[in-house]
Amino acid sequence: MSAPLFLSDHAALIAAVVIGIAFGWTLERAGLGSAKKLAGQFYLTDLTVFKVMFSAILTAMLGAFWLGRLGVLDLSRVYVPGTWLAPQLLGGAIFGAGFAIAGLCPGTSCVAAATGRGDGLAAFTGMFTGILVTGLAFAPLQRFYDSTSRGTLTLPEVLHLPYGTVVALLTGIALAGFAGAEWIERRQRAPEPEHARVATLVPEQEPQA
């Protein structure tokens, strides 16, 4: 048997619930239910989100490539979402702005709300209010929603590079990113230089007349 496996609608729903609970539990255990931790990403004091996301991308990419190459995964049957350039760019900008303002993204806002955090509940409510309003106002939005369709794009097709070359390049970028993130975090954690502390402890003496 080869992956991906196809489940009936009911089985897929059950699987989604189980995976969702596992995902939420893992986010909470990693501390990502706290807006302070996520906001640290934007202040470059805590790059956990960057490292988690790039770890996931790297793991999935290497796994998909090599499992496909070894015949375990049939990549031609894996669904790749389509590209609608303008609406997805706008959606990304709204998502980014919401992330920066709330300090939470959709998954982590659910986790924060589930653990009773007030900011999580506010972000969660705002997110679903936005979904509801968009749904109610969908008719006038649909023209934009359906615009700038580019079909299904993948990096090897866009860059005109072999799949394996793209995998190697992204692996290098990800590992360089991890090293850079570690370096930034080390700098943030580094104690103040000795002379700086002494300078704050011993006030400057005013010159005598």
Added chain:
Amino acid sequence: MTPLHRTLAGAAVVLGAFAPFAGSPYRTPPAGIDIRSLATEVANEEDHVTAIELATWIQERKAGLRILDLRTAEEFDEYHLPHSENLPLEALATTRFAPDETLVLLSGGGAHAAQAWVFLRALGNRHVFFLRGGLQEWLDDVMSPTLAADAPPETKARVSALSRYFGGVPHTGTALPEPAAANSVTALRRRGC
């Protein structure tokens, strides 16, 4: 960095470094054309949907339905079916669809959609249909249907309700549709595929 991190990073380096030399990860090349199978589908009229069937699918929000409009972006912007997406014919070769999706192809007159049906079936997609009469069939049968005077009342009621659901103007016998709808429909009918 812990020893575990170093080990994982090392594994990623090895897997990434060998990837360019590993060849394509796609195990199954595009399926070939099984002419006998396709001919049987065509003979049994399983290759297409009527505009009324498509309208019913849209109204009932059929799961996994994707309506692919193969006309130009300008024609699509001028008028398109609800929930349809504009996709150039050339993009079909590189577009991948989920196995459980139902794909309905649409072009101006129907010829391009029928050709695209062959392409997608050759690429291994299973649930593919095309709108036989193209956009014109949609305009004729859904947006401006002519209901035969002697048609069963339930059929007339069903088609009328379906047409009105999409903002159409059904009419009975040989009467012309209302002027506004008639003008827009006539303008669109001039287009080929």
